[in-house]
Amino acid sequence: MRLIYTQHISFFSSVSCGKLETTKLATVMSGIKARKWLNKKPFQGLPKRDDFEIVEEELPAMKDGEFIAEAQFLTVDPYLRITALGIVVPGKLMPGSQVAKVIQSKSKDYSVGDVVLGEFGWSSHSISDGSKVFKLDSSSPIPHSTALGVLGMPGATAYFGLRDICQPTKEGQTFLVNAAAGAVGSIIGQLAKLKGMKVIGFAGSDEKIEYLKSLGFDVAYNYKTIPSLEAAIKESCPNGVDVFFDNVGGKFLETVIPQMSPTGRVAICGSISQYNNESETKSDFNILGYIQMKQLKVQAFLGWNFMDEWPVAFKEMGQMIQDGKLKYRETVFEGFDSMCDAFVSLFSSNNIGKVVVKV
Ligand SMILES: NC(=O)c1ccc[n+]([C@@H]2O[C@H](COP(=O)([O-])OP(=O)(O)OC[C@H]3O[C@@H](n4cnc5c(N)ncnc54)[C@H](OP(=O)(O)O)[C@@H]3O)[C@@H](O)[C@H]2O)c1
Numbered sequence: 060m061r062l063i064y065t066q067h068i069s070f071f072s073s074v075s076c077g078k079l080e081t082t083k084l085a086t087v088m089s090g091i092k093a094r095k096w097l098n099k100k101p102f103q104g105l106p107k108r109d110d111f112e113i114v115e116e117e118l119p120a121m122k123d124g125e126f127i128a129e130a131q132f133l134t135v136d137p138y139l140r141i142t143a144l145g146i147v148v149p150g151k152l153m154p155g156s157q158v159a160k161v162i163q164s165k166s167k168d169y170s171v172g173d174v175v176l177g178e179f180g181w182s183s184h185s186i187s188d189g190s191k192v193f194k195l196d197s198s199s200p201i202p203h204s205t206a207l208g209v210l211g212m213p214g215a216t217a218y219f220g221l222r223d224i225c226q227p228t229k230e231g232q233t234f235l236v237n238a239a240a241g242a243v244g245s246i247i248g249q250l251a252k253l254k255g256m257k258v259i260g261f262a263g264s265d266e267k268i269e270y271l272k273s274l275g276f277d278v279a280y281n282y283k284t285i286p287s288l289e290a291a292i293k294e295s296c297p298n299g300v301d302v303f304f305d306n307v308g309g310k311f312l313e314t315v316i317p318q319m320s321p322t323g324r325v326a327i328c329g330s331i332s333q334y335n336n337e338s339e340t341k342s343d344f345n346i347l348g349y350i351q352m353k354q355l356k357v358q359a360f361l362g363w364n365f366m367d368e369w370p371v372a373f374k375e376m377g378q379m380i381q382d383g384k385l386k387y388r389e390t391v392f393e394g395f396d397s398m399c400d401a402f403v404s405l406f407s408s409n410n411i412g413k414v415v416v417k418v
């Protein structure tokens with residue numbers, strides 16, 4: 060761990076009219092030390108502890124309109140590993156949302172004790188003027204950590220991915236999702252089931268398969284132990300896959316596409332199997348040929364695009380949670396020092412539901 064010491068008062072000397080004067084510049088500090096995870100160097104393959112460093116910095120004192128928030132729950136998400144996005148920058152703070160409690164305030168809109176969702180990055184304490192910050196409802200019976208999962212970006216991705224991209228039309232249509240026990244997959248599978256679809260989930264451990272069954276998935280396969288992915292799809296979707304929600308990409312996508320029903324729909328949510336892949340070997344699989352002959356509608360999308368409508372989705376899903384119609388789970392890593400372990404766990408099959416770090 061590297062420590063950065065920030066002095067409370069900085070001095071510099073200046074020469075004025077031939078006379079040496081000492082000018083005192085007061086940099087008023089808050090007295091609050093923030094611990095921060097920085098990216099040290101570009102990821103190569105699976106992210107490692109050595110790709111990060113933790114630094115400690117004292118926050119400056121608040122200006123009028125600002126507040127200081129202390130992290131309670133932080134999210135780790137697979138998109139941080141997508142190098143092409145360019146959002147993880149060596150030497151800079153790891154980005155991401157967190158649920159935090161206001162501990163000091165000079166803002167008329169935020170009081171000490173308020174709990175907020177903010178884009179504060181992997182930082183234990185943050186100073187904010189309130190931009191891109193949402194106050195969380197303290198009276199809600201649903202835990203605040205869900206603002207990072209089912210009632211946050213992954214939940215919105217599931218909600219709008221189903222409503223706007225998958226567009227279920229007929230009851231009984233087959234809906235196939237991979238990474239099905241994860242933050243997005245476990246929610247969209249349940250929402251598809253509530254729309255009357257036959258839901259087939261693929262995940263990477265027997266514990267996850269049991270979980271998917273408990274959520275009401277019609278069929279669930281451990282893709283790591285079944286003899287053939289192709290045979291499992293044929294067995295569960297004998298008339299073809301009507302809707303495919305892809306979180307994984309790569310070989311999985313290539314195996315499903317030939318088994319799509321004519322005019323079926325494919326939602327490209329992510330391709331996590333490729334994020335740590337440095338080689339980018341070219342496949343000669345003619346995916347476009349299948350898309351054309353089957354007249355598939357293939358659409359990639361981002362949950363962020365629907366941000367204006369997120370409150371509508373969260374209100375509806377929050378009610379569904381309270382009514383027992385929508386279930387969610389979290390894998391909680393304890394302690395700020397576990398950010399890296401939590402992030403790396405996304406690329407294994409060890410996490411169920413949304414991965415969060417509790418400080
Ligand atoms: N479009 C959007 O706006 C948006 C928003 C959020 C997330 N996403 C994408 O949605 C996907 C799921 O994200 P999430 O946040 O819900 O994560 P998650 O599913 O909670 O966690 C990631 C899961 O991916 C699976 N996985 C990891 N490495 C894999 C590999 N090499 N091959 C196959 N499966 C692998 C693992 O599940 P198994 O046990 O099944 O292996 C792991 O538990 C990701 O691709 C992510 O980038 C997109």
